[in-house]
Amino acid sequence: EVQLLESGGGLVQPGGSLRLSCAASGFTFSSYAMSWVRQAPGKGLEWVSGISGSGHTTYKADSVKGRFTISRDNSENTLYLQMNSLRAEDTAVYYCAKVFDYTDSFDYWGQGTLVTVSS
């Protein structure tokens, strides 16, 4: 059974940093691209960043370029999102999501972790 379990969310001040983790199990982690998707309170979904299965290639939304870095440790089956220079508008539930083969869709999602940026 595929499982994705996010952790690392919490309250952080504007300008601060936070690192999210997503522990994956139930599939060959290194064979699949992964993404982070966020959802501000009461708002819609926003794709944040993606990474290839090998970890060699990463992609980001314009809204987080220069501030967020996605990475993965295939030996630990874990996906990360390093978030720096956090802003109030980054407040959201952050989901990690597995890319469904080569369909450019997301077939498994974690339960999400809440990041609150506030002073």
Place this chain on the structure above:
Amino acid sequence: QSALTQPASVSGSPGQSITISCTGTSSDVGSYNLVSWYQQHPGKAPELMIYEVSKRPSGVSNRFSGSKSGNTASLTISGFQAADEADYYCCSYAGSRTYVFGTGTKVTVL
């Protein structure tokens, strides 16, 4: 990258068919047959319902179907049930390994 446009809400009676539209541009929806749809119940993670415009993942009811014409994709729920009440989001590949989601549609039972 601007969000794809969806109606804020759609309502339907049990047994009816309802359709949710998702309008993008020639840079996303119009350029790729890579539109997916997600169902999200309150407090839950999204669930994949349709991928590559019209394909259903294993386990998803055949009451859900997808289509696309030009820059607009659509999700149709036939035989609408109370359990289908949820928020629905479309998503399109937007090039350079980036993605754009729709604004979301709240589907309710009349």
